[in-house]
Amino acid sequence: MSMRINLDQNDNVHPSTPGKIKIENRSYSLFFHRHIQRFLASTTPLIPWFVFIISLIAIFYTFNTPFPTHPQSYSSHDIQWEKKVRSSANPRRKDGHIVLVTGVAGFVGAHVSLALVKRGDGVVGLDNFNSYYDPSLKKARRDLLWSHGVFVVDGDLNDGALLNLLFDVVAFTHVIHLAAQAGVRYAIENPSSYIHSNIAGLVSLLESCKTADPQPAVIWASSSSVYGLNEKVPFSESDLTDRPASLYAATKKAGEEITHTYNHIYGLSITGLRFFTVYGPWGRPDMAYFSFTRNILQGKPITIYRGKDRVDLARDFTYIDDIVKGCLGALDTATKSTGSVGSGKRKKSGPAMYRIFNLGNTNPVTVPTLVALLEKHLKMKAKKNWLEMPGNGDVPYTNANITKAKKEIGYKPSTDLNTGLRKFVKWYLSYYGYSNKWNKNS
């Protein structure tokens, strides 16, 4: 009370206000007013520091979150979901394609989608983010895509209802089907995952494509592994592919037959691309060039497989940018599907396009040479273990004949393994935070 009176008496700046309650309120308000003033007076000099600290936090987050995080997956019944799908599908150039990319958070899917969106095509992605390899890398690719406006639907190929809904919401002109269970040797451990994705998943997708209105043209990833034990080199599309060496290869070969059936019966335009050991930035951690890099940097040994009589294995390693150009060439030259399902009746106006192309580099390199190039770019020596090639699906040698792809889709690979690995190593060191340490030591 005394304080109140004092405050009141000391207040000769403002005119007094009659009324006990009012005087009491005013006394309280003056009390707080004074304290706030004092508080502000004592903290004002700290304001630049607050600003400084908040700026530091903002800078920290900006550099540690390279891309805006992709929005949470909405339920596919959600109106927000539909809006995002439609907006992502909208081409930004006249006559741009409208493309559904499956396996979009995968290595090739992410690169192809970025190339499409950069030239103004509309892209919607689909990926199930399975844990075959570190899903955080897939999520980082998804965030990169989102920073370019590509929305990624979190879903599995075998979810036919989801696929049908996507085709109801968007009139896709093309599907680039890159979702698959990859990896040659993993098929020994988990055979059913190859059937789930590469057979059942493929059929589920084609079922949706066949009933979509309009039917999209389908471009999909087959594999050099279909050549299996073929000894005639270089491998040509017309060579026999009936001796696969792995279940993975067998499912890719089956994919070529399955797509042919849908082409024949339903008029789906089909282009199969046989990729030859694709590598590059944002690549697949299960592949040799990637795991070798990881082990060399961590000082761990690597295992190099060798064929019979110590013959080196060799691959027609193909750089991702060349593969992307091949995919876009295939997309741009694909003619429309010819089928339709009008009033419940299936019709086909004529035969639809069915093509298969090799997408390789045409310059096979041995695995020990690959290791030597990595050592050069990493400026570190590998600890090498040599092992005779276990009979688990590997083939000794791959080499693509690309005459057909050159002629029909303008495919022209231009990156040699040395250049491509230099770019990969640069990305790897930066992505996994080695750059500073590495620069200091080099």
Ligand SMILES: O=C(O)[C@H]1O[C@H](OP(=O)(O)OP(=O)(O)OC[C@H]2O[C@@H](n3ccc(=O)[nH]c3=O)[C@H](O)[C@@H]2O)[C@H](O)[C@@H](O)[C@@H]1O
């Ligand atoms: O072109 C293809 O068709 C296939 O290419 C790769 O399969 P692969 O060529 O076996 O690629 P890597 O797993 O990177 O192996 C490359 C070479 O390194 C060898 N390798 C692999 C791993 C290892 O620890 N040591 C080793 O010497 C393999 O035997 C092979 O000769 C992909 O993993 C497949 O998904 C793709 O379909």
